[in-house]
Amino acid sequence: MSLIVAKFGGTSVASPERIKNVAKRLVRMRQEGHRVVAVVSAMGKTTDELVGLANAINANPPARELDRLLSTGEQVSMTLLAMAIEALGYKAMSFTGRQAGIETDGTHSKAKIVKVDNERIEQALEQGAIPVIAGFQGIDKNGDITTLGRGGSDTTAVAVAWGIKADVCEIYSDVEGVYTCDPRVVPRAKKLDQISYDDMLELASAGSGVLQSRAVEFARKWNVVIHSRSAFSDAEGTYIKEEPDMEEAVITGIAHDTSEVKVTIRGVPDSTGVAARVFSSLAGSMVSVDMIIQNISLDGHTDISFTCPAADLPRAKEVLGSVVPEINAREYVVDEDIAKVSLVGTGMKSSPGVAAKAFTTLGENQINILAISTSPIRLSVVVDAAQVTQAVRCLHTAFGLDSESVFEEKQLSAEEIAAKMMKGR
Numbered sequence: 001m002s003l004i005v006a007k008f009g010g011t012s013v014a015s016p017e018r019i020k021n022v023a024k025r026l027v028r029m030r031q032e033g034h035r036v037v038a039v040v041s042a043m044g045k046t047t048d049e050l051v052g053l054a055n056a057i058n059a060n061p062p063a064r065e066l067d068r069l070l071s072t073g074e075q076v077s078m079t080l081l082a083m084a085i086e087a088l089g090y091k092a093m094s095f096t097g098r099q100a101g102i103e104t105d106g107t108h109s110k111a112k113i114v115k116v117d118n119e120r121i122e123q124a125l126e127q128g129a130i131p132v133i134a135g136f137q138g139i140d141k142n143g144d145i146t147t148l149g150r151g152g153s154d155t156t157a158v159a160v161a162w163g164i165k166a167d168v169c170e171i172y173s174d175v176e177g178v179y180t181c182d183p184r185v186v187p188r189a190k191k192l193d194q195i196s197y198d199d200m201l202e203l204a205s206a207g208s209g210v211l212q213s214r215a216v217e218f219a220r221k222w223n224v225v226i227h228s229r230s231a232f233s234d235a236e237g238t239y240i241k242e243e244p245d246m247e248e249a250v251i252t253g254i255a256h257d258t259s260e261v262k263v264t265i266r267g268v269p270d271s272t273g274v275a276a277r278v279f280s281s282l283a284g285s286m287v288s289v290d291m292i293i294q295n296i297s298l299d300g301h302t303d304i305s306f307t308c309p310a311a312d313l314p315r316a317k318e319v320l321g322s323v324v325p326e327i328n329a330r331e332y333v334v335d336e337d338i339a340k341v342s343l344v345g346t347g348m349k350s351s352p353g354v355a356a357k358a359f360t361t362l363g364e365n366q367i368n369i370l371a372i373s374t375s376p377i378r379l380s381v382v383v384d385a386a387q388v389t390q391a392v393r394c395l396h397t398a399f400g401l402d403s404e405s406v407f408e409e410k411q412l413s414a415e416e417i418a419a420k421m422m423k424g425r
C-alpha cells in the first residue's frame with residue numbers, strides 16, 4: 001500500500017462533474033488501501049481569466065496583488081474537491097499553499113520554494129482525511145502570497161511528495177503521459193513508458209507543456225518519482241525517474257516553443273567589449289537571453305541577434321533604446337513570429353550526425369533556419385512561427401519517432417495550437 005500525491009490539472013477539474021470524478025478516483029485509491037494527498041490546479045482556464053481581469057484594470061498589475069488574485073483560482077477548486085469527497089462519505093480537508101507549509105522566496109509570479117513543512121498535511125492524514133492542497137502558491141517570509149510560475153501546481157505536487165516522503169507523485173492531465181512530441185500537434189506521437197529526469201527536464205525547458213520544468217528539476221534533485229498519466233482513464237502513463245539501464249534512444253522527443261521573440265541589433269561596431277556591454281545591460285534588467293547569434297563582420301560592423309521570452313521584450317526594448325546609440329550601432333529590430341524546435345535525447349551525446357540529419361530534413365521541407373543552439377543532449381533551431389507544425393512533424397518522422405497508431409483525441413486546429421502556445425506570453 002502506497003502513499004500517493006495525486007495532482008489534477010485545470011482540465012481535470014474544469015467542471016463540477018469532473019471534480020466529482022476526481023473525488024471518486026481519490027476515494028477509490030483510499031478503498032484500495034493507499035493513503036492519498038491531492039493537489040489541484042484552478043478550474044479550466046480560470047488563471048487565464050484572472051490574468052485578463054487584472055489586465056483590464058491595470059496594464060501592468062502590481063506583482064504582489066496579481067499573485068494574490070491568481071492564488072484564488074486554486075483555492076476555489078481545493079474547497080470544491082474537498083466538498084465532493086465529503087459528499088462521498090469520506091473525510092477531506094483543504095489547505096492553501098501557506099497552510100500546507102510551502103515557503104518560497106519573494107519573487108512574485110515565479111517564486112522558488114525554499115522550505116517545505118507539511119506538518120498539517122501529515123496530521124490530516126493521521127486523522128484519516130484526504131488532504132486537498134491548492135497548487136501553484138506559497139508564502140514568502142513577509143507572509144505575502146506568491147505563485148510558482150504558470151504550470152506551478154506540478155511543482156507543488158512534487159514538493160509535497162518529497163515533504164511527506166510519498167512513494168510516487170502522480171500528475172494527472174488530459175493526455176496519457178509524456179509523448180515523443182505534443183500529440184495534439186503530431187498525431188503520430190508515441191507515449192513513452194519511462195523517461196529519465198535529464199531528458200524530461202530538457203524537454204520541459206524546451207517547451208513541452210506536459211510538466212513544468214521546475215517540477216522536474218525538483219524531482220531530479222530529491223529523487224521523487226513522477227508518474228504522468230491521464231485523469232480520464234486508468235491506463236499506465238509515463239514514469240519519470242532515474243533509469244540507468246534504460247536503452248538510450250538517440251532522440252527521446254521533440255519540443256516546440258513559440259513564447260520567445262528574436263531581436264537583432266544591426267550595424268554593431270566590431271570592437272572589444274561591445275557584446276559584454278549589450279548583454280550585461282540586458283541581464284541587469286532581468287532579460288533572460290536564450291540563444292545568441294553574431295554574424296561575420298563586414299566593414300568593421302556586424303549584426304548580433306538574440307532570443308528571449310516575449311514577456312521580457314518590453315524590458316529588452318527599454319535597455320536597447322539606450323544601449324544601441326551608446327555603442328554606435330545602427331538600430332534594433334524585433335521578430336515576434338518565431339518558434340523554437342528542439343530535438344532532445346541523452347543518446348545524442350554518443351551519436352554524431354543528428355544536426356546534419358535535422359538540417360537536411362528541414363531543408364528538404366523548405367524550412368529556413370533562423371538560429372541554432374546546441375547542448376550535449378539538445379539541438380534547437382529557430383524557424384518561422386508559421387512553419388512550426390510542419391517542422392516538428394517532418395523531424396518526428398525523420399528521426400523514426402512516428403507511432404503506428406494515431407492520437408485519437410480531438411486534434412487542435414492551427415488557431416488552437418497558436419492560442420495554446422501563446423499561453424506562456
Ligand code: ADP
Binds near residue numbers: 175
Ligand atoms: P494540466 O492543465 O493538467 O497541467 P497541461 O495542459 O499543462 O495540463 O499539460 C497537458 C498538455 O501538454 C497536453 O494536452 C498536451 O497538448 C501538452 N503537451 C505538450 N508536449 C507534450 C508531450 N511531449 N507529451 C504529452 N503532452 C504534451
Ligand code: ASP
Binds near residue numbers: 047048149151
Ligand atoms: N493555474 C496555474 C496555471 O494555469 C497553475 C497550474 O495550473 O499548474 O498556470
Ligand code: MG
Binds near residue numbers: 154211
Ligand atoms: Mg500543466
